[in-house]
Amino acid sequence: MFTVNNTGHVIVASTNTLDYESTRSYTVVFRAENSYKGGSSVLLTMQINVADENDNPPIFPANSSRVYVAPGLAKTAGSVITEVKATDRDSGANQNISYVIADAGVSPKFLIGQYSGVITSGGLNVSDGSYLLVILAVDGGAPALTGTTTVNLIVGDGSAALIARVWTLGVCSVMVFVGKLV
């Protein structure tokens, strides 16, 4: 993985073999030999640290989700609608994630916390119906990498009835449903 040239410089055989997420440091022992016959030798132990590269994008646990929202909640500014969260295998700034909504006419109806991923109602002109929010997670690397998920918000009285029913059954503690209604 590492070699030394005849001027004493340490050479990385191939950068493809180095990955901060796999191995963060190597302890390498070099031996310098006197070229004369019977000459002495000396050992040098060196720790080589691998720097992190921004080679992992933010990843959401699902490509899409569906959230049913009671109209009263959706139309009240500041109400928490749902939350998204992406993860990133890198370190430091390379794993610091900011969230934005790719605006398709949904802003300022819905807002997202830049670092929290919490989606709240902007309280403006939210009517019953379906809203498709495309959420981007952008890491702090240079260049930055991006992950995407979509959240389909369905605002309507029917959802309120569903939520009430599920609460009555006591099988759900959050108002988030993924998949089809049955």
Ligand SMILES: [Ca+2]
């Ligand atoms: Ca990395």
Ligand SMILES: [Ca+2]
């Ligand atoms: Ca990253």
